Amino acid sequence: MSKSNLKIGFVGTGVMGRSMVKNLLKDGYSVAVYNRTKSSAEELFALGVQWVDSVAGLARLSDVVITMVGYPKDVEEVYLSEEGLIPNAKPGSVLIDMTTSSPLLAQRIALAGKAGGIDVLDAPVSGGDVGAQNGTLVIMVGGEEGVFDKVKPIFEAMGKNIILQGPAGAGQxxxxxxxxxxxxxxxxxxxxxxxxxxxxxxxxxxxxxxxxxxxxxxxxxxxxxxxxxxxxxxxxxxxxxxxxxxxxxxxxxxxxxxxxxxxxxxxxxxxxxxxxxxxxxxxxxxxxxxx
Structure with missing residues (x-):
């Protein structure tokens, strides 16, 4: 699928997320976002980013969803709640959690995704705000190799050192x-x-x-x-x-x-x-x- 046809959803437009979205846009991707506080995403709207008012809504319209939220409890809610990503994502879509979270939670989410025909990667990052701004993040990935290869060009828009470390949880x-x-x-x-x-x-x-x-x-x-x-x-x-x-x-x-x-x-x-x-x-x- 070409960049112009691929629909990327992004949850979490904080210090890191905003810069990551900008780099995806710079690389030619179309991005829709959801954040608990809409004002945090305001500066992205002028760049052509679409706002979606719920996680479930974002899941239903996206081919790939990236999450960059705060805590493991937020990750669990975003992925596993009734209005979260796993129950609402399209079969065949790819979900990528770039939050630093629990390895055991990453494994649980991957299993839940697999049961619904959804691929999940855990892909936390290092490099801070500077790396996010410059598109030079270190990205540590856990998940299946075929899924990693499929979305690697998306990772390359945001980072430089991108390594598949092993199965689900290995990134965390x-x-x-x-x-x-x-x-x-x-x-x-x-x-x-x-x-x-x-x-x-x-x-x-x-x-x-x-x-x-x-x-x-x-x-x-x-x-x-x-x-x-x-x-x-x-x-x-x-x-x-x-x-x-x-x-x-x-x-x-x-x-x-x-x-x-x-x-x-x-x-x-x-x-x-x-x-x-x-x-x-x-x-x-x-x-x-x-x-």
């Missing part, structure tokens, strides 16, 4: 590995910059030195400068990161794996959220160190 397990790495790394970035400040150094110059060496990371290069500038606007919310760490901890417990670094990071972020920073970007962890 991979994203948990990503979040565990980010959680530990963010502590290191915050402590390093705070240390440079306390030592009387110019933290920007320190960043220039260490970002190109063994300490280099995406967080150091992209979020370190924001910390130094005092810009804590969210590319990814603290409250959503805490949600991800809870999922990872639950999953690790199921596997009998100890994750003390992740437990430490979660405790620090919960302290940060308790101080009113739950809607700040994850790099606001730096504020704890500079109190």
């Amino acid at each position: 397990y991979t994203k948990m590995a990503n979040q565990i790495t980010v959680a530990g790394g963010m502590i290191g970035v915050c402590e390093a910059i705070a240390y440079a400040q306390k030592a009387g150094l110019d933290p920007s110059r320190v960043l220039d030195s260490i970002a190109g060496g063994a300490a280099g990371s995406w967080s150091l290069s992209n979020l370190g400068p924001r910390m130094i500038a005092g810009n804590f606007e969210p590319g990814f919310y603290v409250k959503h990161f805490i949600k991800d760490m809870n999922i990872a901890l639950e999953s690790a417990k199921e596997m009998g794996l100890m994750t003390p670094g992740l437990e430490l990071a979660k405790s620090l972020y919960e302290q940060l959220a308790a101080e009113g920073e739950e809607n700040s970007g994850t790099h606001a962890l730096y504020k704890l160190y500079m109190k």
Whole structure:
């Protein structure tokens, strides 16, 4: 099916979703959207995006539906409720959940889809607001290879590093590995910059030195400068990161794996959220160190 004939539905036009929709439009796709708050999608209407006033309505008119919502409970509602995607999607359609969610929930949704002749992929992303804006997201996919190959051009409109990790749930397990790495790394970035400040150094110059060496990371290069500038606007919310760490901890417990670094990071972020920073970007962890 050509891009012009393919009907893509998109649920969730928040910080990430809006940019992802723009990149789909830029690549020539026709997109209809639903969001709980219509005002969040307003800027997309001028670009030719169609508004649909329910998830069920969006499911009925779409060949492919992409979801980018907040929490596993939202994913469950969007997919499995009576007015959700699975009961209302057309047989043969493809549903792609790009929310970071529970691997076990992803497996349950895929089974429900299969029973109704609907293909489901879990495809969480990494790269934050910058990756969403630039169409350079890392996309980690779980599901059947044939379905992945069918919709890979859609993924390519939104990301660059796109890998099928395995069957249903594998994308979410991979994203948990990503979040565990980010959680530990963010502590290191915050402590390093705070240390440079306390030592009387110019933290920007320190960043220039260490970002190109063994300490280099995406967080150091992209979020370190924001910390130094005092810009804590969210590319990814603290409250959503805490949600991800809870999922990872639950999953690790199921596997009998100890994750003390992740437990430490979660405790620090919960302290940060308790101080009113739950809607700040994850790099606001730096504020704890500079109190």
